[in-house]
Amino acid sequence: MQTRIVHDSVPAASKPEPVIKTESLTKRYGSIVALGELDLEVPRNSVFGFLGPNGAGKTTTMKMLVGLARPTSGRATIFGLNSHTDGRNIRSRVGYLAQDPRFYPHLTARETLRFVARFFYHGAGRALDTRIDETLDLVGLADKAERPTRGFSGGERQRLGIAQAHINHPDLLILDEPAAALDPLGRRDVLAIIGRLREHTTVFYSTHILDDVERVSDHVAILNHGRLVASAPTRDLLDGSAGAYELTLRGSTASVVPMMRSLSWVTGVQTTADKELTRVAVSVNDEARADHDLLRVVLADDDVAVVQFGRRRSNLEEVFLDLVEGTRAVGNQTKGDQTEGNETEGRQNEYIA
Amino acid sequence: MSTSPELASTTPLLPLARRTTGVRNLVRKEMGQWWTTRTWWIHLILWIVVLDVVSALVVRDPDLTAADALAEAIRTFLLMCAAAVAVGVVVTVQGAVVGEKELGTAAWVISKPVSRRSFITAKLVAHVTGFLVTAVVVPALGFILVAQTADVPSIDLGRFAAGVAVVALAVSFYVVLTLALGVLFTGRGPIAGIGVGLVLTGLFFRGMLPTALVVATPWPLGDVAASLALGTDLDFTWYVPVLINVATGAALLTIALWRFEREEL
Numbered sequence: 001m002q003t004r005i006v007h008d009s010v011p012a013a014s015k016p017e018p019v020i021k022t023e024s025l026t027k028r029y030g031s032i033v034a035l036g037e038l039d040l041e042v043p044r045n046s047v048f049g050f051l052g053p054n055g056a057g058k059t060t061t062m063k064m065l066v067g068l069a070r071p072t073s074g075r076a077t078i079f080g081l082n083s084h085t086d087g088r089n090i091r092s093r094v095g096y097l098a099q100d101p102r103f104y105p106h107l108t109a110r111e112t113l114r115f116v117a118r119f120f121y122h123g124a125g126r127a128l129d130t131r132i133d134e135t136l137d138l139v140g141l142a143d144k145a146e147r148p149t150r151g152f153s154g155g156e157r158q159r160l161g162i163a164q165a166h167i168n169h170p171d172l173l174i175l176d177e178p179a180a181a182l183d184p185l186g187r188r189d190v191l192a193i194i195g196r197l198r199e200h201t202t203v204f205y206s207t208h209i210l211d212d213v214e215r216v217s218d219h220v221a222i223l224n225h226g227r228l229v230a231s232a233p234t235r236d237l238l239d240g241s242a243g244a245y246e247l248t249l250r251g252s253t254a255s256v257v258p259m260m261r262s263l264s265w266v267t268g269v270q271t272t273a274d275k276e277l278t279r280v281a282v283s284v285n286d287e288a289r290a291d292h293d294l295l296r297v298v299l300a301d302d303d304v305a306v307v308q309f310g311r312r313r314s315n316l317e318e319v320f321l322d323l324v325e326g327t328r329a330v331g332n333q334t335k336g337d338q339t340e341g342n343e344t345e346g347r348q349n350e351y352i353a
Numbered sequence: 354m355s356t357s358p359e360l361a362s363t364t365p366l367l368p369l370a371r372r373t374t375g376v377r378n379l380v381r382k383e384m385g386q387w388w389t390t391r392t393w394w395i396h397l398i399l400w401i402v403v404l405d406v407v408s409a410l411v412v413r414d415p416d417l418t419a420a421d422a423l424a425e426a427i428r429t430f431l432l433m434c435a436a437a438v439a440v441g442v443v444v445t446v447q448g449a450v451v452g453e454k455e456l457g458t459a460a461w462v463i464s465k466p467v468s469r470r471s472f473i474t475a476k477l478v479a480h481v482t483g484f485l486v487t488a489v490v491v492p493a494l495g496f497i498l499v500a501q502t503a504d505v506p507s508i509d510l511g512r513f514a515a516g517v518a519v520v521a522l523a524v525s526f527y528v529v530l531t532l533a534l535g536v537l538f539t540g541r542g543p544i545a546g547i548g549v550g551l552v553l554t555g556l557f558f559r560g561m562l563p564t565a566l567v568v569a570t571p572w573p574l575g576d577v578a579a580s581l582a583l584g585t586d587l588d589f590t591w592y593v594p595v596l597i598n599v600a601t602g603a604a605l606l607t608i609a610l611w612r613f614e615r616e617e618l
Contacts, residue, residue: 121369
């Protein structure tokens with residue numbers, strides 16, 4: 001099953017060409033489908049989070065984009081160029097960070113960056129050294145510039161990996177788990193860098209740290225078992241809980257909850273008591289009426305005070321788990337799971353535009 | 354990390370042409386691994402000791418006449434150069450491609466605007482240069498020095514150079530073979546096994562095999578080298594194994610380049 005979110009507020013004719021576009025991109029290893037018919041578009045100057053559990057096909061996708069692996073079928077274009085036949089031209093405009101970056105152990109950090117820079121630029125003059133110094137400073141390795149990389153920790157290798165990916169100021173950065181080996185401070189810094197790079201480049205990065213995606217990504221795609229299960233602007237994905245409201249009330253809810261349940265457009269009410277506060281989740285099938293009437297109904301009850309009211313906003317973890325576990329439930333559904341399976345499918349359908 | 358990096362550097366840098374293959378940069382890096390590390394002097398000392406010291410002992414053998422001692426020393430030098438250096442090549446070069454595939458540096462380099470052909474070509478250029486200089490040319494010059502200081506007739510430098518050239522071909526063949534095996538296999542075991550096995554089979558069993566088969570291998574190149582250096586006859590035409598090994602080496606290189614183009618990294 002493939003569930004996709006497509007929010008196209010811009011008419012197709014005026015849409016700028018995506019930086020990355022895949023069409024039915026597929027990779028099989030024998031009978032194992034590592035990636036199945038991926039259709040993906042990465043907009044220019046976006047920070048695009050590519051999510052999925054381990055083994056979902058994220059790294060396979062990235063490797064095919066930079067020409068390290070060949071698609072079994074389908075195609076990918078980057079800057080409108082075919083990733084398979086125009087690989088070198090594409091790579092001259094791309095910076096790539098592998099999942100577990102490795103470098104020549106006898107080279108220092110500075111020598112490593114010089115080696116990489118010479119694939120893009122002439123000479124070894126002052127301009128190149130300046131660029132290297134800037135880049136080392138960007139990733140916080142200026143004080144380790146003359147150290148051979150054989151002594152680098154995982155986090156330092158990751159920083160150097162980001163530096164070498166950025167040394168040519170690429171139009172597109174493809175980063176495979178850029179924050180995975182970093183401590184919380186390092187992660188924060190990497191996310192800050194990614195956020196700033198948005199103005200100059202497109203960042204396509206994979207991760208399974210959902211909090212990071214929520215913080216910096218403006219677009220998200222979720223992959224599971226080699227299949228795309230969602231792709232949308234982050235905001236749309238998080239606002240995807242259509243017809244759900246949350247209230248926080250103080251006082252007795254003994255009368256207001258039955259009152260809400262009796263409304264024809266309310267489909268469900270769940271309460272959670274927390275000290276003197278009660279959190280109420282309300283599901284509705286008529287958002288216009290709920291927007292207009294729900295708060296009024298509650299305020300009409302003198303026994304409660306409304307501390308907070310609003311539409312329910314999902315966090316990415318909920319969305320991710322719903323989609324990833326949801327597809328698993330549907331895919332492995334047995335007769336006994338029928339109800340749960342249908343509910344899951346119903347929830348997923350909320351995301352289909 | 355810096356919290357306010359200059360992301361849009363104004364530094365003027367001259368971009369390379371889009372069609373560049375990266376071979377120059379890769380050759381520079383591979384050469385650096387030979388000549389800016391201790392690799393070069395370890396090899397140089399090893400091969401001077403193995404080839405020139407042994408040859409010096411032979412050329413001063415008191416049981417031989419001066420002319421025979423020189424001839425035996427030349428034969429020893431060239432045969433050892435063809436066989437021992439071949440083993441050294443296999444041992445040294447076996448990890449050149451496989452090691453990078455295992456470590457992930459091959460994928461890293463290929464993710465840059467370089468051709469896969471350049472990746473292999475750079476290794477070939479660097480290892481052939483490294484071995485020819487440290488294990489063939491410099492020890493050959495050392496041998497000439499050893500012979501000149503011994504009480505033997507002068508070496509015919511033209512003939513000796515021809516013999517050294519054939520040995521250089523043998524060494525280059527083993528570099529190509531080992532790199533090709535590195536592309537075809539994913540572990541070092543088969544590479545070392547096949548490479549060293551080929552050398553040892555030639556040393557111990559080639560007498561049991563028909564000449565027509567032997568001339569199609571790199572085994573007789575040491576004999577060809579000695580024959581050219583000493584002006585002696587062979588059971589076969591000297592250029593037959595030379596041409597066959599040039600052709601085989603070219604075929605192995607072509608297969609390696611073709612296969613590496615399709616390698617999933």
